[in-house]
Amino acid sequence: MSARPLAPPSIAVLYADHHGWLLGWLRRKLGDAAHAQDLTHDTFVQLLAARHPPVPDNPRAFLTTVAKRTLFAFWRRRDLEQAYLDLLAAQPQAHQPSEEERYAIAQALEAVDRVLRTLPTITRQVLLLNQLHGLPYREIGERLGIAEITVRRHMARAIDACCALAEP
Amino acid sequence: MTAIAPAVRQQAIAWLVESRSGAMTSTQHQALARWRSAHPAHEAAWAQVSGALDHALQPLEPFSVQGSDSTAADAALGALLQPDRRRRRLVGGSLAVAGAAFTGLLVHRITPLPGLLADAHTATAERRAINLPDGSRLLLDARSAVDIALGPSTRLVRLHQGALIAEVATDAAARPFAVRTRHGETQATPGARCMVRLQDDRTQIAALAQSLVLQVPGVQAAPPLAEGRGAWIDVHGTITAALAPASDLAAWQRGMLAMHNGALADVIDALRPYRRGFIRLAPAAARLPVLGAFPLDDTDHTLQALADTLPITVRRYQGGWMVVIDLA
Numbered sequence: 492m493s494a495r496p497l498a499p500p501s502i503a504v505l506y507a508d509h510h511g512w513l514l515g516w517l518r519r520k521l522g523d524a525a526h527a528q529d530l531t532h533d534t535f536v537q538l539l540a541a542r543h544p545p546v547p548d549n550p551r552a553f554l555t556t557v558a559k560r561t562l563f564a565f566w567r568r569r570d571l572e573q574a575y576l577d578l579l580a581a582q583p584q585a586h587q588p589s590e591e592e593r594y595a596i597a598q599a600l601e602a603v604d605r606v607l608r609t610l611p612t613i614t615r616q617v618l619l620l621n622q623l624h625g626l627p628y629r630e631i632g633e634r635l636g637i638a639e640i641t642v643r644r645h646m647a648r649a650i651d652a653c654c655a656l657a658e659p
Numbered sequence: 660m661t662a663i664a665p666a667v668r669q670q671a672i673a674w675l676v677e678s679r680s681g682a683m684t685s686t687q688h689q690a691l692a693r694w695r696s697a698h699p700a701h702e703a704a705w706a707q708v709s710g711a712l713d714h715a716l717q718p719l720e721p722f723s724v725q726g727s728d729s730t731a732a733d734a735a736l737g738a739l740l741q742p743d744r745r746r747r748r749l750v751g752g753s754l755a756v757a758g759a760a761f762t763g764l765l766v767h768r769i770t771p772l773p774g775l776l777a778d779a780h781t782a783t784a785e786r787r788a789i790n791l792p793d794g795s796r797l798l799l800d801a802r803s804a805v806d807i808a809l810g811p812s813t814r815l816v817r818l819h820q821g822a823l824i825a826e827v828a829t830d831a832a833a834r835p836f837a838v839r840t841r842h843g844e845t846q847a848t849p850g851a852r853c854m855v856r857l858q859d860d861r862t863q864i865a866a867l868a869q870s871l872v873l874q875v876p877g878v879q880a881a882p883p884l885a886e887g888r889g890a891w892i893d894v895h896g897t898i899t900a901a902l903a904p905a906s907d908l909a910a911w912q913r914g915m916l917a918m919h920n921g922a923l924a925d926v927i928d929a930l931r932p933y934r935r936g937f938i939r940l941a942p943a944a945a946r947l948p949v950l951g952a953f954p955l956d957d958t959d960h961t962l963q964a965l966a967d968t969l970p971i972t973v974r975r976y977q978g979g980w981m982v983v984i985d986l987a
Contacts, residue, residue: 571738578734586730593981595976597717600738606715612740619736623725624717627681646676650712652667657711 505550508533513554530565534558564601571604572597572647606656610649613637617645663704670694671704675712688787692806702841716735721981780804781821784933786912794828795836800911801955802932815839821932822856824867824912843875843892854889854909858928865889865905873898914956923947923969926961927984934958936984941985944971 513534518527534557573595579587588596607615616635621625626634628642635642663671674691677683683691695702722735781787781799789797790805793814799805803821808814814836827836829849838845838855842862847853851869855862856868864873870883872954875896884890889908903910907917916929924945927938933955947969953961962982966973970987 569949570741574738574741575734578737579730591974592976595981599981600723600735602718603716604739607739612742615740616736618716619719619739621679621681621710623719623722623732623736624729625681628679629682643676643680646679647672650672650675650708653715654672654708654711657707657714 505538505554507619509550509554512551513558516555517562526565530558530561534561537561567604568597568601571600575600593625599654606653607649610652614645614649618649621646635649662701663707667700667704668708671701671708674705675708678709721976778806783935785908786914791828793830793834795882796826796828798824798912802930810834813837818855818857820857822853822863824854824909827851827853837874840892842894843873843896843898846872846874854912856906856908861891861893863889863891863901863908865901865908867905867909876882910952911955914954916953916955916961918949918951919952921949922972923949923965923984925949926953926958926965929955929960930961938982938984943986944969946983947971 510531514531516529517530517534518524521527521530533569534554537557537560572593576593607618609620613635617631620631620634621628627644628639632639632642662809677687694847695705699773702772722731724732751754778905779787779789779797779799781801781803784801786801787799789799789807791797791809791814795814796806797805797816800822803823804819805823806819807818807942808854809819811832812834814830814834816823816836816838818838818840823838825836825838825847827847832835836847836849836851838853840855840857840862842857845853845855852870853871854865854867856864862882863870866884866888868886870885872883873881873890873892875881875892875898878896879984881898887905889899889903889905891899892898903917903919906917910917911929918924918926922945924940926949927940927945930953931938949965949969951964951968953964955961959979962973962984965971965984972985973985974980974983974985975981976983
């Protein structure tokens with residue numbers, strides 16, 4: 492693939508030629524027409540938002556690649572939201588969020604997941620216990636059965652990941 | 660964003676790890692303050708690293724433990740520990756090709772909290788008066804942080820975050836009194852009262868009693884700021900007169916916000932230190948002009964008053980922990 496910038500007219504052409512095909516591809520993956528419409532739209536929005544999208548030699552292969560990313564993001568978001576709701580439902584005294592709140596919750600979880608997903612589970616756990624639950628390292632170490640020095644190493648790694656993502 | 664030397668960044672990360680340990684001693688606090696002030700690059704690295712961490716985790720603020728209620732925090736923790744099974748299965752194909760960045764839908768202001776490490780700081784919605792050993796008095800606005808250095812020949816207050824009002828006492832040793840921010844220094848004589856507010860890109864100063872001298876490093880002294888007037892020092896060291904009178908700029912001392920020719924974004928910025936959780940303001944609504952006086956201590960009331968008078972919708976989530984303001 493070459494790295495020439497894709498001018499907006501090319502995206503318009505891409506859209507006109509392959510929109511219907513992409514919709515069909517996504518509908519088959521999802522088994523749901525309404526979501527497929529949304530994700531087709533998201534896929535083209537992403538193409539427009541990308542600063543230097545590669546020009547596809549094979550437009551359908553290229554579209555599939557971008558659409559897959561959209562699809563993974565959609566699935567991941569749904570998994571995060573569902574896991575949150577399941578965990579909340581397991582605590583009978585918890586407030587059950589409304590439809591609107593669920594949207595905000597999914598947004599927030601997805602945003603943080605983007606930062607954390609490259610990190611090992613234990614590193615995520617250390618970071619969240621410290622930042623979300625406000626636990627000191629000693630207590631995190633006790634809870635996870637690791638030494639305090641290890642807790643520090645995980646924190647450093649997590650902070651490093653946050654910085655990497657914040658860079659332009 | 661300026662490039663930070665990797666070694667300095669590693670030091671900043673090490674300090675940040677230390678500062679979040681929950682067991683930092685006052686000696687370590689002082690050592691960190693010394694490290695940060697030792698070189699501008701240190702402070703810049705600190706701001707960048709702590710800002711990145713806060714920025715990354717800010718979406719989770721509504722899920723924080725509230726009192727003894729950790730249900731939302733526990734559920735969020737559990738959800739975020741889930742491995743991404745689908746991605747794992749399919750990654751390694753041609754996925755990395757597209758390079759299209761997923762733009763975050765939530766745009767957050769970076770709110771670093773260097774204040775936790777300063778000599779004195781105030782919490783959200785807290786104003787506090789501090790008596791200094793020389794008889795001077797400070798009033799700290801909500802979410803503010805200062806370091807106080809009374810040396811043999813100077814009296815210096817460093818404002819790291821938020822705002823303060825200083826009442827300068829006559830000093831037996833006749834030491835000059837100054838409030839310093841990263842943008843410049845406000846010098847006040849005995850009997851003076853001044854307000855200094857640090858924002859991301861500028862420092863606001865108001866002369867409440869007596870005139871003040873504003874000093875920007877490397878720039879020739881400007882004419883004194885007359886009593887009753889306000890001014891700004893920006894990142895370039897340029898001093899601009901404020902349109903609002905000094906008393907309006909200091910209205911927060913009575914728990915009020917006075918707006919003459921401001922925008923909604925200014926009001927929301929002023930409310931943030933008074934509200935737990937976060938407020939998201941749509942860019943389209945940010946520039947709406949706002950006029951009036953608003954109570955800071957009752958942010959729900961103020962948000963309602965704004966919703967009643969402006970073409971906006973104010974939605975509350977998570978029991979008010981997240982507020983989303985959009986153009987109606």
